[in-house]
Amino acid sequence: MIRTIIGLVIVLALSAIVVSSVSDYSMPSELIGVGRGYTEQGVNDTGSVNLVTAVVVAYRGLDTLGEVVVLFSASTAVVLILTLIPIGANPTPPSSIVAFTAGILPGAIVLFGIYIITHGHLSPGGGFPGGAVVASAFLLVMLGSNTIPGKSKFLTSIESIAGLTFGLLGFWGMLTLGQFLNNLVLPAGSPGRIISAGIIPLISLAIGAKVASELSGVFASYRKAGGEK
Amino acid sequence: MIPVIIIGLGVIMLAAAVAAIYFKSLLASIISAGVISLLASVIYLILGSPDVAMTEASIGSGLTTVIFLFALHRVRKGKSDD
Numbered sequence: 076m077i078r079t080i081i082g083l084v085i086v087l088a089l090s091a092i093v094v095s096s097v098s099d100y101s102m103p104s105e106l107i108g109v110g111r112g113y114t115e116q117g118v119n120d121t122g123s124v125n126l127v128t129a130v131v132v133a134y135r136g137l138d139t140l141g142e143v144v145v146l147f148s149a150s151t152a153v154v155l156i157l158t159l160i161p162i163g164a165n166p167t168p169p170s171s172i173v174a175f176t177a178g179i180l181p182g183a184i185v186l187f188g189i190y191i192i193t194h195g196h197l198s199p200g201g202g203f204p205g206g207a208v209v210a211s212a213f214l215l216v217m218l219g220s221n222t223i224p225g226k227s228k229f230l231t232s233i234e235s236i237a238g239l240t241f242g243l244l245g246f247w248g249m250l251t252l253g254q255f256l257n258n259l260v261l262p263a264g265s266p267g268r269i270i271s272a273g274i275i276p277l278i279s280l281a282i283g284a285k286v287a288s289e290l291s292g293v294f295a296s297y298r299k300a301g302g303e304k
Numbered sequence: 305m306i307p308v309i310i311i312g313l314g315v316i317m318l319a320a321a322v323a324a325i326y327f328k329s330l331l332a333s334i335i336s337a338g339v340i341s342l343l344a345s346v347i348y349l350i351l352g353s354p355d356v357a358m359t360e361a362s363i364g365s366g367l368t369t370v371i372f373l374f375a376l377h378r379v380r381k382g383k384s385d386d
Contacts, residue, residue, distance in 0.1 A: 127356075199354035199358055200355065201355065204355075207359075207366070208362055210367065293371070294371075294374070297371070
């Protein structure tokens with residue numbers, strides 16, 4: 076009872092603070108500051124039609140590199156903890172519906188994921204969501220089989236190569252144009268074409284491969300640890 | 305019309321969040337938490353940010369839910385008395 080009242084008081088106090096701080100806030104009628112700069116010069120600066128990708132990969136590429144590092148350390152920690160658990164026996168076989176779906180759908184899902192990754196600079200999407208979609212296809216394959224996934228050198232090497240590619244593309248900009256992750260070491264091209272926007276498509280590919288392989292690795296280690304004794 | 309839809313979705317999200325705490329079954333709580341992310345991605349889409357909506361739908365409501373389900377499965381296996 077006391078705890079409920081204390082919780083209620085805290086929530087009410089917090090909402091009072093929030094309401095008082097945003098009470099004089101109104102929707103701006105036009106973009107100001109850095110947002111205005113991005114929308115006015117984004118396409119000229121980067122050649123990317125999708126301004127969100129332009130911000131995420133070109134203007135704020137260093138943040139994305141940090142995000143990739145965060146994901147890398149998180150997945151490494153998860154896999155490390157899960158390898159402490161002894162590998163279980165084979166999981167229970169999937170139902171016929173799951174087995175049938177896992178036989179036909181993953182190809183289409185992987186194709187859609189690759190589309191999201193490669194068209195990141197043209198349409199909504201990019202490396203992170205595309206990589207997650209590709210990883211979900213691998214998850215479906217895992218759920219459709221009744222054996223535990225084996226060790227894969229392939230996954231880890233893809234992961235390493237992708238991470239290395241991201242870093243090296245950054246240093247390429249540093250060596251040629253004097254700026255880490257400068258987008259225009261490759262020509263911006265004509266906006267709207269699939270081969271345009273400097274190194275954005277390459278970085279999208281690297282991020283997509285890294286996210287897909289990392290998440291697949293996490294799923295695989297969960298699947299190994301989740302088997303019956 | 306759009307504010308009404310957003311407010312309705314927000315109310316459902318709040319209800320799902322409260323339900324996730326009070327459900328007796330952990331499985332129901334996990335599904336309920338996934339519903340929150342799914343509705344959030346719909347709201348992002350209505351507000352005009354398909355990039356964020358796509359990420360939220362694939363990672364927030366898809367992969368996170370699956371990882372929680374895997375972890376729940378694993379925890380249940382480890383426990384001897386249910």
